[in-house]
Amino acid sequence: MKPLVLQSDFGLDDGAVSAMHGVAVGVDDRLRVHDLTHNIPPYDIWEGSYRLAQVVSYWPEGTVFVSVVDPGVGSDRLSVVARTATGHFIVTPDNGTLTHLAAIFGIVELREIDEETNRREGSQESYTFHGRDIYAYTGARLAAGIIDYAQVGPSVALERMVSLPVAAPALEHGAVAGTIDALDVRYGSLWTSIPRELFLELGAQHGDRFVVRVEHAGSPVHSSQMVYARSFAAVEVGESLLYVNSLDRMAVAINRGSYARAFSLGTGPSWKISIRPAD
Known part of the structure; x- marks a missing residue:
């Protein structure tokens, strides 16, 4: 049983974050679910990428992070789980959210989420809340040990990973x-x-x-x-x-x-x- 840490641009003014927590504890009510932040400015992938890199090394190896800053929800962007060189897992849309983690710590493996098996039951016709239906659900299953990393889905070549433009200092x-x-x-x-x-x-x-x-x-x-x-x-x-x-x-x-x-x-x-x- 590993910690599950949630991040989003949802804010706390409605029930979106609570719904993600609910899905996670519905997978296994022994899970320890924590929040990184839900105050990422709307659609700001760069900020979401940076905040992950700011905290990931302070969490134990094996911790699963779910990051949902997803202006392309419902499009053909991939849903992935990355494994970092530090031994952490990041569940996120592949839209640049992994940029700072890759630059600072390194990404060693990337897998596309198999949405046939790793999706909340009854959500197949929902296309606008993948944070709840796919990411929180998959992250919880991974953190709880119900699936291992290989069962997330097929491998994706690291060179296909989407990165935001970064100039090295x-x-x-x-x-x-x-x-x-x-x-x-x-x-x-x-x-x-x-x-x-x-x-x-x-x-x-x-x-x-x-x-x-x-x-x-x-x-x-x-x-x-x-x-x-x-x-x-x-x-x-x-x-x-x-x-x-x-x-x-x-x-x-x-x-x-x-x-x-x-x-x-x-x-x-x-x-x-x-x-x-x-x-």
Whole structure:
């Protein structure tokens, strides 16, 4: 019996999430069902992909994640279960949701869900709630040990897996560059794709100052100079800082303020960020 962790863009204003929980415990009422988040912005596959990568390594090997951010529900996109190099299972539409997991941890196997056997009974004519009828049901059966991974369905070649465009972080011309992958949502900090180790190749020490530049869709939209600090408390209230976030990647914040809201900045592959030492 493995944990089952649910994620979606459904929100909590109606019964959709409760229905997924109900299907899961209907498979086996001993299952431990948990929520990652159900506040992914509607249809935002990039955000769903990132939030999976944010938490997966903290769950025990064998944990089954169900992620439903599915603007193509009812189309010909595949329903799959991925097995990560860390030994976790991800039940999801194959629409790019696996992008960050593949880039950071690695996907070692992919199987298409056989909907003839792995589908909630009586749902065959329902085409708009696969999160309940296919993903929660299949995830629960896998987590409960009713099926093993091979019984999910046929193998899919990894090169067929759908991925969103991702630019690898790089050190070039005395600066590190990457993307703004996500926000620390409640506080508005910018979480970048730039690993701490790459940033330290600039010779950075706490207390040094750096220039942060942001481009959106190829156009410069923001530039600021700030200190590299251990934590928010190292700077004055309202002051900006560069720091290492909980995923060991570089982040930008305002102490007790929202950097994203202050400068109208967003996330995703079109939002590029660079960091270089100040003159």
